[in-house]
Amino acid sequence: ASEKRVAGDIKKRPLIDGVKDIIAVASGKGGVGKSTTAVNLAVALSKTCHLKVGLLDADVYGPSIPTMMNLHEKPEVNQDMKMIPIENYGVRCMSIGFLVEKDAPIVWRGPMVMSAIGKLTRGVAWGTLDVLVVDMPPGTGDTQLSISQTLNLSGALIVSTPQDVALIDARRGANMFRKILGLIENMSCFKCPHCGEKSYIFGQGGARRTADEMDLTFLGEIPLEADIRSSSDEGNPIVISSPDSGVTKAYNDVALKV
Ligand code: ADP
Numbered sequence: 001a002s003e004k005r006v007a008g009d010i011k012k013r014p015l016i017d018g019v020k021d022i023i024a025v026a027s028g029k030g031g032v033g034k035s036t037t038a039v040n041l042a043v044a045l046s047k048t049c050h051l052k053v054g055l056l057d058a059d060v061y062g063p064s065i066p067t068m069m070n071l072h073e074k075p076e077v078n079q080d081m082k083m084i085p086i087e088n089y090g091v092r093c094m095s096i097g098f099l100v101e102k103d104a105p106i107v108w109r110g111p112m113v114m115s116a117i118g119k120l121t122r123g124v125a126w127g128t129l130d131v132l133v134v135d136m137p138p139g140t141g142d143t144q145l146s147i148s149q150t151l152n153l154s155g156a157l158i159v160s161t162p163q164d165v166a167l168i169d170a171r172r173g174a175n176m177f178r179k180i181l182g183l184i185e186n187m188s189c190f191k192c193p194h195c196g197e198k199s200y201i202f203g204q205g206g207a208r209r210t211a212d213e214m215d216l217t218f219l220g221e222i223p224l225e226a227d228i229r230s231s232s233d234e235g236n237p238i239v240i241s242s243p244d245s246g247v248t249k250a251y252n253d254v255a256l257k258v
Contacts (some may be wrong), residue, residue: 014152016121018128019054021154023258024147024177028168030138033186033222034159035064036232037251038135040239041157044248044255046090047239051130054085054092056120058147059137060113063097070235074098075124082125089240094124113143114150121151140172148176155179157219157258161187162202165210181258182217183207187224198223219254222247 014022025038038055046053057065066072069091075083075098085092096116108116126132134151136144148156156177158168162185173180185207189198201224211218222228223246231241239248 014132014154015150016126016132019126019132020130022132022134022151023181024134024136024151024153024156025159026136026140026144026156026173026177027138027159028140028164030062032138032159032161032164034138035059035068035135036228037157037159037184037186037222038133039065039068039232039237040248040251041255041258042091042133043089043237043239044251045131045133045258048252049255052128053090054094054126054129054132056132056134057093057095057097058117058120058134060096060108060116061137063095064232065093065095065135066097066102067235068232068237069093071095071098078125080125082123083119084125089237092126092129094120094126096120110143110146113137114146117147117150140176145176153177153179155181155258157181157254158183158216159186160207160210161185162200162204162206165207168210168214180216182219183211183214184219184254185221188221189223191223191225193226217257219257220250222250 025034027034042053042055045051055065057063069088071086071088071093073086075086077083085094158180160168160183189200191198208218225247227242228238228247231238239251242248
């Protein structure tokens with residue numbers, strides 16, 4: 001309540017009524033594990049931090065939340081004509097994937113994406129949420145910029161593999177997101193399912209160094225592990241399916257830091 005307010009630095013409210021904070025999970029390109037991170041982070045925020053959590057799949061070009069959260073029904077609509085989010089693992093979810101046929105190609109242009117995002121945010125009865133995690137479309141183009149500005153994000157988390165960390169343009173990121181909460185390195189090393197030995201196939205420590213150079217918080221590293229992929233594909237996120245694993249601990253640590 002005693003928060004100091006300076007002209008030009010007024011804390012803007014997130015776009016959606018009843019939602020305290022909106023956090024985006026973003027990446028420089030696709031396939032780096034952004035959705036996997038968004039899902040496990042959302043579940044960890046709910047389970048470990050005991051927060052009321054929502055998960056918005058804004059990756060309109062390749063929605064993967066329905067599969068990863070094992071949700072396949074269509075959302076119902078309430079009297080106010082708002083869609084009711086579908087819940088699993090304590091997280092209220094909404095995805096364009098609930099509304100279009102599976103595997104239908106989505107070839108939308110910017111304005112259509114923004115209209116869909118409007119429906120998926122203000123057109124949804126989210127209720128009260130401590131945090132809404134947004135799985136962004138991959139990349140840092142104009143669509144991502146519009147989504148970020150429209151939602152009035154509280155902050156963003158950047159996911160990168162060790163190899164693609166160079167694709168993160170810090171200036172562009174800083175323009176896009178009011179606050180970058182930190183960088184997560186995904187697929188940091190390969191953990192052998194037989195002997196458990198770690199191999200740093202893409203090199204070691206790259207993302208941590210880049211985070212330091214960019215003055216970003218390094219939030220942790222997630223190894224490349226077969227269980228992460230299979231649990232995602234089965235709709236049973238690793239933080240649920242292997243609660244005592246090192247990976248779950250790493251996701252919980254990220255949840256506690258953001
Ligand atoms: P993005 O959202 O960046 O496109 P996804 O989260 O969909 O990426 O991940 C792409 C693929 O890689 C998925 O099959 C996912 O299960 C797998 N994957 C992501 N992170 C890991 C990891 N740390 N270990 C093993 N597989 C992973």
